[in-house]
Amino acid sequence: MKASVLHEYGPASNLKYEEFPDPKPGPGEVLVRVQAVSLNPIDWKLRSGAAKAIFPLTFPAILGRDVAGTVRELGEGVKDFAVGDRVFALANRTYAELCIVKSSELARIPDKLDMTTAAAIPLVALTGDQLIRKATKVQAGQTILLTGALGSVGRCALFAALEIGAHVIAGVRKQQIHDAMDLGAIAAIDINDDVSIASLGTLDAVADTVGGASATKLIDKVKPGGIFGTVLGPPSNAALHPTVTVNHIMATPDPTTVVHYAEAVRDGKLKLPIDRILPLSQAAEAQTVAEKGGIGKVILTP
DSSP states (O other): OEEEEEOSSSSGGGEEEEEOOOOOOOTTEEEEEEEEEEOOHHHHHHHHTTTTTTSOOOSSEEOOOEEEEEEEEEOTTOOSOOTTOEEEEEOSOOSBSEEEEEGGGEEEOOTTOOHHHHHTSHHHHHHHHHIIIIIIOOOTTOEEEEETTTSHHHHHHHHHHHHHTOEEEEEEOGGGHHHHHHTTOSEEEETTOHHHHHTOOOEEEEEESSOHHHHHHHGGGEEEEEEEEESSOOOTTGGGOTTSEEEEOOOOOOHHHHHHHHHHHHTTSSOOOEEEEEEGGGHHHHHHHHHTOOSSEEEEEO
16 A cells, blocks of 8 residues: 555654555454544654653554545454444554554544535544543533634534534634634634633533643632643643642544544535645645644645
């Protein structure tokens, strides 16, 4: 197969499009013919070596967590899928024409949802949903502040919080305030404006997808006994707030949740903008673009 292969840590240009041995499915595994892959921040953190203390790579390495494609081969004991099924998942080593997924972590793509859109969903949906339901443990009627509400993870977190019945204040850039309100937030503030942060009342929880200086300020606003949920690790001043529980989550596979969000996207209840679609052979360029940040997802297609 062809794959985008990393031979050493470093810049995006280290990704090389080349031949790589075809993977073979073991018991309980499915071989997927990749049709689309979504880029995520973890990809360039792994590539650069920024995450090697927690997630060291063995070279040559293939990056990628999201995949949408069709079932090509079933491993021993797999009975829930058939060759040709349209599937998607949070997986590993997806920057390739073929990848392996555990059958227990694989889901069928809902009818009338295209592959490109399906590939954008798994990691951001699971991260956003688990940030709300597992990290911040939001309850109906509670007021939370969600940072990065217009990012892909943020949109999924906002969707989850609204499903629960929480009141969400969006922490976004000044120019994004109107758009955040359109997504269902009860209010929105400029996350870079200290005056706006200072004017906040007491919060039941913060769901943070941004980190940095804003996180250290927002934890001050969480009520005693409240929760600060984060996808980026505790704020640097967390120890100064012993009455606030800080919960850090990393997404774990859950096919049922992925399908739920996919159906919401298909039905127009949730929007996950796609910035551009590039061929897998241009993975280095795609990472360079995605690493600069923005609202839309970047997709690779073999």
